[in-house]
Amino acid sequence: MTQKPQPLIEAEDLCLRLGDRQVLDHVDLALSANEIVTLVGLNGSGKSTLVRVLLGLLVPDSGTVWRAPGLRVGYTPQRLAVDRTLPMTVARFLALGHKASPAGLDEVLEEVGAGHVVASQVAEISGGELHRVCLARALLRAPDLLVLDEPMSGVDVSGQADLYDLIGRIRRRRGCGVLLVSHDLHLVMAATDSVICLNHHVCCTGQPHAVMRDPTFTALFGGHFADAVAVYRHDHDHRHDPTGKVIPSPPGGV
Numbered sequence: 001m002t003q004k005p006q007p008l009i010e011a012e013d014l015c016l017r018l019g020d021r022q023v024l025d026h027v028d029l030a031l032s033a034n035e036i037v038t039l040v041g042l043n044g045s046g047k048s049t050l051v052r053v054l055l056g057l058l059v060p061d062s063g064t065v066w067r068a069p070g071l072r073v074g075y076t077p078q079r080l081a082v083d084r085t086l087p088m089t090v091a092r093f094l095a096l097g098h099k100a101s102p103a104g105l106d107e108v109l110e111e112v113g114a115g116h117v118v119a120s121q122v123a124e125i126s127g128g129e130l131h132r133v134c135l136a137r138a139l140l141r142a143p144d145l146l147v148l149d150e151p152m153s154g155v156d157v158s159g160q161a162d163l164y165d166l167i168g169r170i171r172r173r174r175g176c177g178v179l180l181v182s183h184d185l186h187l188v189m190a191a192t193d194s195v196i197c198l199n200h201h202v203c204c205t206g207q208p209h210a211v212m213r214d215p216t217f218t219a220l221f222g223g224h225f226a227d228a229v230a231v232y233r234h235d236h237d238h239r240h241d242p243t244g245k246v247i248p249s250p251p252g253g254v
Contacts, residue, residue, distance in 0.1 A: 005032040008071060008145045008177045014053060014063035023049045024060065025201040031177045033144065036167070038180040038192040042220070045199045047181050048078060051149055054179075071145060074138030078150040078181075080130065084123040090114075090133055093122050098140045108136045112166060128159040132166075139170070146170070149181045164191035 007030040016024040023046045031037045041047050052058040054065060055075065094105050109115045114132040117125050125133065131151055138146060148167070152160040168191060171178050180192060189195070189208040197203040197217050204214040211217050 006068070007032050007066075008068050009054060009179075010066045011050075011054060012064050012066075014050070014060045014065070016049065016053065016058065016060045018049070022200060024053070027063070027198070027202055029054070029196060029202075031145065031179055033177050034171060034175045035194070036171055036178040036180060036192045037194050037196060038182060038189075039196050039198055040182050041198040043183050045183075047183070047198055048149060050198065051147060051179070051181060055147065068144065072141050072143045073145045073147060074141045074143030074176075075147045076131070076134040076138050076149060076151055078153065080134060082123045082130075086123070088122050090117050090120055090122055090125065093133065094137050094140065098137075100140055104140070105136075108139050109133070111139065111170070112136045113162075127153075128155045128163070131155060131163060135166075135170075139174075143176055146176055146178045147181075148178065150183065151180065152182065167191065 010030040012028055014024050014027040014029075015022070027046075027050060029037070029039075029050070039047050039050065049058065053060050055073065056065070090109070091102070091105055094100065094108070100108075106115060106118060109118055109132075112132040112135050114129055114136060117129050117133065120129075122130070122133070135146075135148070135151070138148075146167075151167070152163060155163060167178060167180070170176070189212065192208060194206060195208050195211045196205045197211060197214075197220065199220055203216045203220055204211050206214075
């Protein structure tokens with residue numbers, strides 16, 4: 001029996017109340033190296049609050065968060081307010097708080113496909129380019145864990161597909177764990193190893209194929225479900241049973 005790898009980060013039975021709202025209600029989460037976990041849920045479901053608890057920015061009322069000793073985390077925020085009156089190049093933005101050489105900055109920008117904007121003003125690059133620059137800044141920490149909070153906001157569907165492909169390549173190249181946070185389902189299902197569906201509590205969790213068939217998931221997302229099914233397409237060397245368990249396909253099989 002294959003032993004489950006030691007997680008990079010693990011949350012158990014997290015509860016948090018903010019004012020009169022129960023934002024997190026007995027939430028569990030675990031994420032290992034070389035794994036992409038996507039946290040999905042409607043707006044206001046507690047996703048960003050959970051991320052802040054995982055990062056140690058908020059203290060839960062109860063429950064525990066365990067982080068691997070020496071864990072390095074690279075984080076991209078949901079939104080980055082850019083003052084258009086403040087002159088700042090991409091190179092300068094990346095160098096803030098980092099001791100990276102110009103060659104190192106060029107290298108990480110090339111890795112995320114944004115080498116062409118190194119001398120550009122941050123306020124003048126596109127939304128998709130800004131997401132890539134923020135990802136490059138997170139990678140400068142040589143992270144064991146990447147936490148990407150709504151990394152596709154303001155990016156069209158084609159750009160989202162490219163960014164998901166990029167995140168997958170980074171995971172494979174660096175072997176880091178990735179926690180993706182999203183409120184929509186376009187392309188998410190094809191880009192992740194497992195899904196946690198959050199609505200203040202964990203509604204359902206598991207492999208994407210199984211989660212999409214969970215009645216709780218379909219009830220929560222309603223009409224959005226058809227979009228999720230439509231974009232969940234990728235090449236398989238295996239198939240899934242109704243519970244999501246992987247069954248290897250025979251040679252030449254479907």
